[in-house]
Amino acid sequence: MSSLLLPRTPPPSPPLSASAAAAPPFLSPRTHIPSHVYKHPAAILLEICTSTKELQQFLPLIMKSGLYNEHLFQTKLVDPLYHTLLKGYAQQSNLDSAMKFFSRMKHDGVSPIVYNYAYLMKACADKFDVRRGKQIHAQLILNGFSDNLYSMTSVMNLYAKCREIHEAYKMFDRMPEKDLVCWNTVIAGFAHNGMPKKSLELVSAMQEEGHIPDLVTVVTILPASANIGNLRVGKSIHAYAVRHGLESYVNVSTALLDMYAKCGLIRTARHIFDSMSSKTVVSWNSMIDGYSQSGDYSEALDLFQKMLDEGLRPSNVTVMGALHACANLCDISRGQFVHKLVIDSGLDSDVSVMNSLISMYCKCKRVDLAAQLFHKLRMKSLVSWNAMILGYAQNGFTIEAISLFCKMQEKNMKLDSFSLVSVITAVAELSVLRQAKWAHGLAVRTCLDKNVFAMTALVDMYAKCGAVHTARKLFDSMGDNRHVTTWNAMIDGYGTHGFGEEAVELFEHMCSKGSVINPNDVTFLCIISACSHSGLVKQGRKYFTMMKEKYGLEPKMDHYGAVVDLLGRAGQLKEAWEFILQMPVEPEINVFGAMLGACKIHKNVDLGEKAADKLFDLEPDDGGYHVLLANIYAIASMWDKVAKVRTLMEKKGIQKTPGCSSVDLKNEVHTFYSGSVKHPQSERIYAYLGELIDRIKEAGYVPDTSSIHDVEEDVQEQLLNTHSEKLAISFGLINSSPGTTIHIRKNLRVCGDCHNATKYISLVTEREIIVRDMHRFHHFKNGVCSCGDYW
DNA sequence: ATAGGGTTAG
Numbered sequence: 001m002s003s004l005l006l007p008r009t010p011p012p013s014p015p016l017s018a019s020a021a022a023a024p025p026f027l028s029p030r031t032h033i034p035s036h037v038y039k040h041p042a043a044i045l046l047e048i049c050t051s052t053k054e055l056q057q058f059l060p061l062i063m064k065s066g067l068y069n070e071h072l073f074q075t076k077l078v079d080p081l082y083h084t085l086l087k088g089y090a091q092q093s094n095l096d097s098a099m100k101f102f103s104r105m106k107h108d109g110v111s112p113i114v115y116n117y118a119y120l121m122k123a124c125a126d127k128f129d130v131r132r133g134k135q136i137h138a139q140l141i142l143n144g145f146s147d148n149l150y151s152m153t154s155v156m157n158l159y160a161k162c163r164e165i166h167e168a169y170k171m172f173d174r175m176p177e178k179d180l181v182c183w184n185t186v187i188a189g190f191a192h193n194g195m196p197k198k199s200l201e202l203v204s205a206m207q208e209e210g211h212i213p214d215l216v217t218v219v220t221i222l223p224a225s226a227n228i229g230n231l232r233v234g235k236s237i238h239a240y241a242v243r244h245g246l247e248s249y250v251n252v253s254t255a256l257l258d259m260y261a262k263c264g265l266i267r268t269a270r271h272i273f274d275s276m277s278s279k280t281v282v283s284w285n286s287m288i289d290g291y292s293q294s295g296d297y298s299e300a301l302d303l304f305q306k307m308l309d310e311g312l313r314p315s316n317v318t319v320m321g322a323l324h325a326c327a328n329l330c331d332i333s334r335g336q337f338v339h340k341l342v343i344d345s346g347l348d349s350d351v352s353v354m355n356s357l358i359s360m361y362c363k364c365k366r367v368d369l370a371a372q373l374f375h376k377l378r379m380k381s382l383v384s385w386n387a388m389i390l391g392y393a394q395n396g397f398t399i400e401a402i403s404l405f406c407k408m409q410e411k412n413m414k415l416d417s418f419s420l421v422s423v424i425t426a427v428a429e430l431s432v433l434r435q436a437k438w439a440h441g442l443a444v445r446t447c448l449d450k451n452v453f454a455m456t457a458l459v460d461m462y463a464k465c466g467a468v469h470t471a472r473k474l475f476d477s478m479g480d481n482r483h484v485t486t487w488n489a490m491i492d493g494y495g496t497h498g499f500g501e502e503a504v505e506l507f508e509h510m511c512s513k514g515s516v517i518n519p520n521d522v523t524f525l526c527i528i529s530a531c532s533h534s535g536l537v538k539q540g541r542k543y544f545t546m547m548k549e550k551y552g553l554e555p556k557m558d559h560y561g562a563v564v565d566l567l568g569r570a571g572q573l574k575e576a577w578e579f580i581l582q583m584p585v586e587p588e589i590n591v592f593g594a595m596l597g598a599c600k601i602h603k604n605v606d607l608g609e610k611a612a613d614k615l616f617d618l619e620p621d622d623g624g625y626h627v628l629l630a631n632i633y634a635i636a637s638m639w640d641k642v643a644k645v646r647t648l649m650e651k652k653g654i655q656k657t658p659g660c661s662s663v664d665l666k667n668e669v670h671t672f673y674s675g676s677v678k679h680p681q682s683e684r685i686y687a688y689l690g691e692l693i694d695r696i697k698e699a700g701y702v703p704d705t706s707s708i709h710d711v712e713e714d715v716q717e718q719l720l721n722t723h724s725e726k727l728a729i730s731f732g733l734i735n736s737s738p739g740t741t742i743h744i745r746k747n748l749r750v751c752g753d754c755h756n757a758t759k760y761i762s763l764v765t766e767r768e769i770i771v772r773d774m775h776r777f778h779h780f781k782n783g784v785c786s787c788g789d790y791w
Numbered sequence: 792a793t794a795g796g797g798t799t800a801g
Contacts, residue, residue: 115792118792119792121792122792149792150792151792152792153792153793154792154793155792156792156793157792157793179792180793181792181793182792182793183793184792184793184794185792185793186793187793188793188794214793214794215794216793216794217793217794218794219794219795220793220794220795222795223795223796250795251794251795252794252795253795254795254796255794255795255796256795257795258795258796259795280795280796281796282795282796283795283796284796285795285796285797286795286796287796288796289796289797315796315797316797316798317796317797317798318796318797320796320797320798321796321797323798324797324798350798351798352797352798353797353798354798355798355799356797356798356799357798358798358799359798359799381798381799382799383798383799384798384799385799386798386799386800387798387799388799389799390799390800391799416799417800417801418799418800419799419800420800421799421800421801422799422800424800424801425800425801451801452801453800453801454800454801455801456800456801457800457801458801459801460801483801485801486801488801489801
């Protein structure tokens with residue numbers, strides 16, 4: 001090949017007017033291209049280049065122009081150009097062209113050099129194409145490059161990128177000598193394969209062998225140290241970077257700010273960000289995402305806005321961060337703004353961005369818009385399906401969620417832990433034990449029953465389907481593989497079933513000395529509400545104090561709400577009101593909602609009115625709270641006030657949410673609304689219910705008509721007997737064999753009369769009836785309810 | 792030949 005190279009001492013450049021024939025023969029057309037055929041500017045550029053050097057200079061430009069392939073493929077080149085072009089293809093990760101060109105090169109009699117293999121290997125690694133990488137590896141060995149440091153490093157990198165880190169390490173181990181790049185490669189390999197500790201160990205090992213970590217090493221291990229969440233390690237890397245004068249590199253400072261943000265030191269991260277003299281998109285993205293991950297979504301969006309104001313072009317990662325923030329703030333208008341930006345900047349061709357959009361619309365409760373995007377999306381990925389299924393599940397569209405999941409399976413798509421968790425969430429919401437068992441079976445069949453997320457979802461699901469003991473069995477089977485959320489799910493499960501003692505026991509176990517798991521803010525929410533459901537007021541208050549004093553967790557609005565509920569349910573209404581007045585933060589809807597609910601249970605008109613006043617200020621259009629206040633008045637026989645609330649509701653156009661109960665039978669879920677006669681078995685249901693009411697009256701049941709006014713007594717009773725749960729129970733009893741348990745799901749809170757009637761029904765029919773209402777479970781058996789009439 | 796940010800979950 002040296003014969004075609006320019007002489008070492010180049011002759012004086014010919015004057016520009018010199019004829020083309022005088023130029024060195026670095027190109028010789030293989031096929032004659034007729035001059036009347038259109039020539040691409042890049043092709044012309046190729047022809048007018050007068051030296052290899054010049055051509056190499058223009059090459060990046062030529063490669064970028066797009067229409068170069070055919071011309072280049074038809075042209076016999078000098079050796080160095082083959083190498084440069086191959087590098088160009090490989091660096092664009094244009095693997096197909098690179099491979100094709102490589103064959104051409106060999107066909108033209110040019111023998112491969114080690115860099116050819118290295119570049120091809122890099123392209124394979126970038127495409128995660130381990131199959132072709134192995135082919136190239138084999139060729140490389142045949143050509144005698146197997147001991148070359150560069151080629152070995154590139155092969156190592158291929159294996160590391162393709163998640164075969166052990167293969168990579170084997171190569172690393174076999175290498176006769178190791179340079180800095182090769183150490184960095186293996187360190188990155190472990191860092192990217194979920195083994196951050198191992199990668200940090202290797203940094204020490206390389207230092208022991210006399211290598212000095214450089215900026216690449218630092219940039220590689222900073223995310224690894226963030227991953228193990230050990231701030232001490234991160235800080236020592238920071239110190240190292242300062243000592244070696246590396247912190248002024250943009251990559252290093254970006255990696256530093258990212259590490260601090262991921263370790264929770266968001267202000268330190270911001271400090272680094274602000275002091276950076278130059279920033280890249282990645283710096284902005286890290287900072288925006290840092291705010292998102294620390295829960296400060298408003299700041300994340302402010303920074304995103306600032307980035308736009310400075311005229312910077314957001315990348316796909318930027319908009320995903322912004323969408324994440326919009327989703328968590330339920331800020332659909334800003335979400336739609338980002339959506340528009342996505343379309344304007346052409347980022348809508350990125351599946352990941354589209355997935356974020358789908359998820360954002362779902363979180364903003366606009367499942368319809370999400371579904372529109374999903375159905376229009378041509379290149380759906382597994383994540384797209386998962387996001388949509390979960391979106392349906394979390395918005396109460398359980399049937400849609402499950403059927404989309406089935407559709408996905410019909411398409412023979414593989415499913416992962418995310419898909420499974422999404423469908424389990426749907427089943428938990430559906431609250432049908434039969435479906436629960438199906439989902440559990442699915443987890444086992446797909447070998448995902450060792451996955452913590454899936455298992456935790458199953459624990460939660462069984463509890464929500466009324467099978468709290470099954471939930472506990474699963475919980476126990478997990479051993480040390482539990483996360484905080486697993487504990488939370490179990491504690492909450494006990495709580496909603498009214499098993500306060502069990503919840504407390506589990507919580508104490510979690511906080512005991514030997515435990516490796518610490519409670520988080522959600523744990524405290526679960527345990528306080530568990531205490532609330534079981535009337536354990538003193539315990540609950542103790543935990544509320546403990547939360548801040550022992551664990552340094554600042555109570556959130558939900559915790560305040562839970563304490564008000566705890567005190568209020570137990571009848572300590574004055575204490576509850578005092579507690580609200582003494583709150584260090586402005587109370588929100590949930591707090592007054594809990595107060596109003598307690599006033600209804602304990603028939604306190606005065607405080608109920610106060611709570612309702614605040615509620616109507618904060619949320620004027622909620623039907624539920626208006627009905628609650630009306631009921632408080634009704635119980636106190638203040639019928640004029642009841643009428644006033646009703647008029648107010650009519651004026652505002654607020655509708656009462658209709659009561660709705662569902663029951664699972666064979667392969668169908670049957671849903672009943674109050675007073676509905678639409679069910680095919682309607683006549684039978686009402687007839688049976690009539691008989692049932694007579695039977696329980698004989699056993700001592702007295703209808704509670706205290707909340708109904710304006711009508712004759714027998715009409716009052718008739719109204720009570722069209723409540724949806726009575727219809728659902730009646731239907732369930734008719735259609736199932738004696739002795740089987742009936743599971744009912746109700747959208748609102750169980751009313752006093754239905755609660756009382758169900759107790760008697762369980763007695764006279766000798767059936768166990770499990771009702772899941774808006775807030776908790778009621779197990780009715782032998783005339784008593786597990787809630788101890790305390791709900 | 793090596794390097795920083797990332798979509799869905801309990």
